[in-house]
Amino acid sequence: MSLSDEKTSSKGEHEHQDFEFNRHDVAGVEYAGILGIFKSPKILGITSLATLCGFLFGYDQGVVGNVLVLQRFGADFPRVYMDASIKGWFVSTLLLGAWLGALISGPICDRIGRKRDIQYQTILFVIGSALQTGAVSEAYLFAGRFIAGLSIGSLTHIAPMYIAELSPANLRGALVALQQLSITLGILFSYWIAYGTSHIGGIRCAPDVPYTGPISNGEATFDAYNDVPAGGCTGQSEAAWRIPVGLQILPGIILGLGMFFMPYSPRWLVEVGRDEEAQQTLAWLRSKPVNSPLVIHEFIEIKAEIVTAREIREAHAVGKSGFAKVLQPYKELFSSKSNFHRLFMGCVVMFYQQFIGCNAIIYYAPTIFAQLGMDPNTTSLLATGIYGVVNTLSTLPAVFFLDRIGRRPLLMMGAVGCCFSLVVVGSLIAAFGKDWPNHKAAGNAAIAFVFVYDFWFSLSWAPIGWVLPSEIFNLATRSTGVSITTSTTWMSNFIIGVVSPLMLENIPNGGTYFFFAGFAILGFFTVYFLLPETRLKTLEEMDEVFGQQTSIQDKEVAERVWRNVSQAETTKLSSAQVA
Known part of the structure; x- marks a missing residue:
């Protein structure tokens, strides 16, 4: 809102215009992207720590798929290893917990602040991870995944919002995109750690026992019920799966302790009446004096929005009490066409992020590569590690160029690239999938296009799915709105985790890949017709x-x-x- 329409003194009007000029001068396009990030080392440092929230999620995404194909894990938990339905629930128990965690996180985050909420959630995450690492029964395993999921759901809701509220407009997209880069780094680390630990004691449970399980690519596979000696595995050690699962505790502890040294969100400080601390935090973040026009102007924008939202919210809540007052923030999201538009776009972008199929591939990458003709015990795990490298490197263009190119172009390009790659993979499976040994070139081409798909997804829907919801809501609806959009991605992720192994096992002729390609097409048209550009706003x-x-x-x-x-x-x- 400009002050030119207000009945203010010419002096006040002149000063406001100076603030506006200075803000845009500092935050212009020439400072966007990677150059702007390295000109703001404080923001970069805070973001790097906060995005450990994403690292924890990414690490779990990657490690679970690798653990599921380890024979020693199968010997310890044969039902999870052998039954596609139980396997899907094993993966998705964490996602169900994450859905619930994200859904209830909004009010808690508003009450205690983004910083403290992150710290409390890391305690919960460590407990859940410890239960999984030491599990001796399915009950401990599933309980640990659900508890860790509650934490991850909350953390992935809080971190993008925390980063967005600390970031200047010209860097916000790139900095929140670092959340996705951190997720991919978590996936990458987990892939290669699990690949390394898979060789502890050998790659087979019992090297002297022949396989009697289902035939895959012309050969029998490991049967966790019948191929385990009476005394247990004589080859692969249980450390092969417990070490990679347990290592995720370390970044959780680092995140929790590191947040002691991080600032509170200036917007949350103003919301709770700590104006002076908010202004000092802004000055420190922008490396400017407290009385700098840039700092004063940004503080005015924040405080005016907060006070306005509070007064309007209180006016709308007159005569309401109890449960009706608790529901008011949620009703605000449906109170106007603009608010509902934002909620709808935030939710559908998160929905497409999952139903374009990336996490289906991440969770079950070793299984998918084995279905495309690779050895399930060795080369499929290696290809999964390479997939993690591609995933990480492909996210870097989004970090560098998201605030230059914009959200809409990248999402539409990504949808087209993902759709084309999925159609190619599905077509190759339909044509040659029943006889990969005699069509190695087709199998290699299918694997190559899985990597091409990963490239397009990682530079578009993967990072922007986190960026967009964190920036489109006003302060009155931000925490609640981001909570709902994040819970949408987790519920979608949960569905994908449950149904993907069943789809991969039961839908013939590459139908699973055509299914995901269809949602890529829908995503393209949704963005084209309904999403406005938010770059540099x-x-x-x-x-x-x-x-x-x-x-x-x-x-x-x-x-x-x-x-x-x-x-x-x-x-x-x-x-x-x-x-």
């Missing part, structure tokens, strides 16, 4: 981007608040300059 400008229509009463409140806050802050600046 401040969080406070998103109402304008999404065409927020306010009532005359609400406009009067907003104008009055902006005028009062601006006058108060410019008076403080003038007094400081005189002093």
Whole structure:
């Protein structure tokens, strides 16, 4: 909102224009992307720690698929290893917990702040991971995954929001995209760690016992019920799966302890009435004096939005109490076309992020590569590790160029690239999948296009799925809105985790890949027709981007608040300059 329409003094008007000029001068396009990131080392350091939230999720994504094909794990938990349905539930128990964690995280995050919430969630994560690492029965294994899921769901809700609220507009997309880069690094580390530990004691449970399991690519496979000697495995050690599962505790501890040294979100500080601390935090984050026009202007924008949202929210909640008041933040998301548009886009982007199929491949990569003709005990795990490398490297262009190119072009390019790659893989499976040994070139081509698919997904839907929901909501609806959109990705992820092994096992002729390709097409048209560009917009400008229509009463409140806050802050600046 411009002050030119307000009945302010010419001095106040002039100062506001100076603030606006300075903000855009500093946050211009020339400082976006990788150059801007390295010009802001404090923000980069904070983001690097906060994105360990994503690393924890990525590590679990990667390690679970590798553990599921280890014969020693199969000997310890034969039902999980052999039954596609139980296997899907094993993967998805964490995702169900994450859905619940993300859904209930909003009010908690608003009450105790982003920083403290992250710390409490890391305690929960360590407990869940410890239960999985030491599991001696399915009950411990599943309970540990659910508890860790509660934590991961909350962390993936909080971290992008925390990063977005600390970041300047010109760097926000790149910095939140680092969340996805951290997820891919977690996947990469887990793939190669699991590949290395899979050789502890050998790659077979019992080298002297012949396989009697189902035939795959013309050869019998390991049967966890019948191919295990009476005294247990004589080859592969249980450390092969317990070490990679347990190592995720370390980054969880680092995250929890590191957050003691991180700042609170300035927007949350203003929300709870700690204005002076908020302004000092902004000054420190921007490496400017507290009375810098840039800092003053950003503080005015934040405080005006918060006070306006609070007064309007309180006016709408008059006469309401108890449960009705608790539901008010959720009702706000449906109170206007603009708010619902934002909620809808945040949810569908998260939905397509999962139903385009990337996590189906990540969770079951060793199984998929084995189905494409690779040895399930060796080369499929190696190919999975290479997939992790491609996944990580392909995320870097989004970090570098997201704030230059924009969200819409990358999402549409990614949808086209993913669709084409999936159709090629599905077609090759339909044509040659029943006889890979005699069609090695076709098998190699299918594997290559799995990597091509990963490239397109990793530079588009993967990072932007986290960036967009964290930036499109105004402060009055942000925590609740991001909570709902994050819970959408987890519920979608849960469904994919449950049904993917059944689809891969039971749908013939590459139908699973055509299924995911169809959603890529839908994603393209959804973005083309419904998503506005949010590149370089401040969080406070998103109402304008999404065409927020306010009532005359609400406009009067907003104008009055902006005028009062601006006058108060410019008076403080003038007094400081005189002093």
